Amino acid sequence: MxxxxxxxxxxxxxxxxxxxxxxxxxxxxxxxxxxxxxxxxxxxxxxxxxxxxxxxxxxxxxxxxxxxxxxxxxLPEPEDPQPKGENIPLDVLYEDKDLIVIAKPPGLVVHPGAGNWHGTLVNALIYHCGDTLSGIGGVKRPGIVHRLDKDTSGVMVVAKNDIAHRHLADQFADHGRTGPLERAYRAVVWGRPRTLAGTIDAALGRSGADRTKRTVKREDTDDAREAITHYTVLERYGEKPDASCLASLVECRLETGRTHQIRVHMAHIGNPLVGDQEYGAAFKTKANLLPEDAKRAVNKFHRQALHAYLLAFEHPTTGETMRFEAPIPADLQKVIDALKAM
CATH class of the missing domain: 3.10.290.10 (RNA-binding S4 domain)
Incomplete structure (x- = not known):
């Protein structure tokens, strides 16, 4: 027609x-x-x-x-579904009247959206916290001041009232430049960055080929947003005489917080995350270069190898600097152990 x-x-x-x-x-x-x-x-x-x-x-x-x-x-006007509480287990690291800190497992979506109206972290928080969650984040994102991708694990803080929400949101907007906010990740990447420590300063924007993805953009592009990642190589796996290696464990610290920032930045310098189907698919065959046990572990790992292990921030009421760490999840630890054993 x-x-x-x-x-x-x-x-x-x-x-x-x-x-x-x-x-x-x-x-x-x-x-x-x-x-x-x-x-x-x-x-x-x-x-x-x-x-x-x-x-x-x-x-x-x-x-x-x-x-x-x-x-x-x-057509009836589309309704904005209001999330309902669901009895989903939470790994609570800390909780008081102002906030709750949790270790998000891989596979858990943070807030409801297209295709994920149920089974999200927000549904779990509503069940756990009841009516205490902040409303500033909107109906679908109560209390949420930052997020992690579905398949990224790690520490998250959620506000339980409006004052805490404003205070925490301001800290994340400041990216720790004038306060104690600190975010650190562990990532397993293919190869080894050219330098063992460095800074990736490359603006990010939406990909023209796929609006759900991000890509490095020239700074004068309309949708380009500043993005800065600091990285340090912690371990090298399968190292060769020329100092190259098959994979590395890297710590990444964010100076900005853009969607998919670490994943895009590491791919940009030629070291995409192991298991990243969006930004590292071309490197999937690298697993064939690994010894059999490591190859098996990597091929069974079906998400990006990224874990937000550290989060520090100022408590919105007491002013105390709060610092939380979450251990690397078992599935990612198996990959690291297999690579170490090479």
Missing amino acids: TDPFNEAAASRKELIAEDDASGRIDAWLTAALGQEFSRNRVKALIEQGAVQLNGNILDSPNRKIKPGDTVVID
Whole structure:
């Protein structure tokens, strides 16, 4: 069909049947709308009286469509689902009336969103904390002042009231430049950075090829945002006489906090994270160079090898500097142990 939509309003779609239109109207609508609506969703809209055929409300999904028919769908305004508490175990490192610090496991999404309306950290926090969570972060992100990717593990702090939320959010916005905020990660990367310690200063922005990904951008690009990562090589695995190696354990400290920052920056200097399917997929075959035990461990590891092991910040009420560490999760530790044993 050619250009079937005429959206007079955001909640209305108008379609005109072409010369070859035939069959049940619910099947025709489903095909016309493509992946936007399932057949069950189309039937539900018809039963709700939200579909008109030639100016009359459609009363049945099995009516036949004819060439030239005009079909109008009035869509209900999208609702912003309010997360519900779910009994999901939390590894609580510290908690008081102002905040809670947890060790997030890999595989746990931080807040609800498209495709992840349930089973998130926010659902777990609502169940655990009840009505004490801050509302500043919005309905879907109560108390959240920073986040970790789904498959990144590590320490997170969550505010339990509005005052704590403001105070913590200001610290994260300052990136520790004038206060005690400190964030440090452990990452296993392919190869070895050119220098054993260094700073990656490369602006980041959305990728033109995939809007969910980030890429290094020129600083004069419209969406370029400053991004600075400091790294130190802690261990080298499979080191060769020329000082190169197959993989390294690296500590990364953030001076800024951009989406996917460490993952993009390490890939940018030629050392993507082991297991990173988005930014290190081209390096997947590097596992074939490893001894059998290490190769098996790496191939069984299906996430980016990144762990936020350290978080320090100023307590919003007492002013005390709080410092928390989380041990490396078992799945990542197995990879490190296998690489060490080479």
